[in-house]
Amino acid sequence: MSDDDGTQDVRDASVDVIQRELTAFARRARAAAARVHPEIPLVSYTLLAHIEERRGCRATDLAAHYLLDKSTVSRQLAGLEKLGLVERRPAPDDHRVQVLHPTEAGSKVLATAQANRRAAYQERLADWSAEDLDRFAAYLLRYNAAGTADLPDAPSA
Amino acid sequence: MSDDDGTQDVRDASVDVIQRELTAFARRARAAAARVHPEIPLVSYTLLAHIEERRGCRATDLAAHYLLDKSTVSRQLAGLEKLGLVERRPAPDDHRVQVLHPTEAGSKVLATAQANRRAAYQERLADWSAEDLDRFAAYLLRYNAAGTADLPDAPSA
DNA sequence: CCGCGTCAGTTGTATAGTACAACGGTTCGT
DNA sequence: ACGAACCGTTGTACTATACAACTGACGCGG
Numbered sequence: 001m002s003d004d005d006g007t008q009d010v011r012d013a014s015v016d017v018i019q020r021e022l023t024a025f026a027r028r029a030r031a032a033a034a035r036v037h038p039e040i041p042l043v044s045y046t047l048l049a050h051i052e053e054r055r056g057c058r059a060t061d062l063a064a065h066y067l068l069d070k071s072t073v074s075r076q077l078a079g080l081e082k083l084g085l086v087e088r089r090p091a092p093d094d095h096r097v098q099v100l101h102p103t104e105a106g107s108k109v110l111a112t113a114q115a116n117r118r119a120a121y122q123e124r125l126a127d128w129s130a131e132d133l134d135r136f137a138a139y140l141l142r143y144n145a146a147g148t149a150d151l152p153d154a155p156s157a
Numbered sequence: 158m159s160d161d162d163g164t165q166d167v168r169d170a171s172v173d174v175i176q177r178e179l180t181a182f183a184r185r186a187r188a189a190a191a192r193v194h195p196e197i198p199l200v201s202y203t204l205l206a207h208i209e210e211r212r213g214c215r216a217t218d219l220a221a222h223y224l225l226d227k228s229t230v231s232r233q234l235a236g237l238e239k240l241g242l243v244e245r246r247p248a249p250d251d252h253r254v255q256v257l258h259p260t261e262a263g264s265k266v267l268a269t270a271q272a273n274r275r276a277a278y279q280e281r282l283a284d285w286s287a288e289d290l291d292r293f294a295a296y297l298l299r300y301n302a303a304g305t306a307d308l309p310d311a312p313s314a
Numbered sequence: 315c316c317g318c319g320t321c322a323g324t325t326g327t328a329t330a331g332t333a334c335a336a337c338g339g340t341t342c343g344t
Numbered sequence: 345a346c347g348a349a350c351c352g353t354t355g356t357a358c359t360a361t362a363c364a365a366c367t368g369a370c371g372c373g374g
Contacts, residue, residue: 094341118176
């Protein structure tokens, strides 16, 4: 307990707001995503985007990145493959791993979904100044970076 | 496209980052919540918090606020009641509605969960300056307010 | 007062998304 | 060559969710 000033109260209040608003956002995110791109099975969008971005990544990488169980990723991938949006190829050097690539259809679907999402975000953020957008983006980056630092399982300890 | 200036590019880049980071956050939120308060059935935490905050609210209010189907709310509430965390009482003047109140156990569980969440957030935001926290909080408020504008949650009445 | 439209909530059914555990195949270190 | 570690799949179960059909309670126009 510092006796110098009441700065801590201000910090607490801000943290409270951040907690509450982030929670509210998370609660609504699913419904919102369903409205923006109803076609692509939802979560798969995220995985597909990651696959596109990091071509040749493995299922395990996705699981680690998104804190998902490997079985979950496996099924999501199966769905994506059935839809013809990703290809799973065994790595030549290691037969355990599958190298993931978007198909052409996958890239196309992803581009459409991204365009929709982007339009939705831009509409929502239309009346923000460039400076505010920049700062908000920076804050989110910083927040998420903090969270993923200890992420690699943060297991027992 | 417009030939007036390049400010649009900067805006687009920021919006992209915001979109991506918010999505990443949403994807991880569930797993994170499960770690922070594994006891309380997860989503119910949010509803319970809302019930606590707005004592005497109705199931329909919750559904509207969180964009949930009333059946979903009904079941969540049933679970919460079975756990002895909320009470559902018929309104005296209108027998259709149920007035919701947290039980004592509910308030206690909620307080614990909130303390845990709060601690987690504070740890994560420990090295942020008070000014940054304040601004981040303000941005999140602004962002969410835009999304809820059309929701029947801010009743003029 | 009666019937009909409306509102609140519940229940049936179906679907994602997820985890955990058990398993099969692969690779590597000793 | 054996066993540990690793990658992915499959079986099972549970939560969260939606939509639709239904029950019960209001409330209004006749």
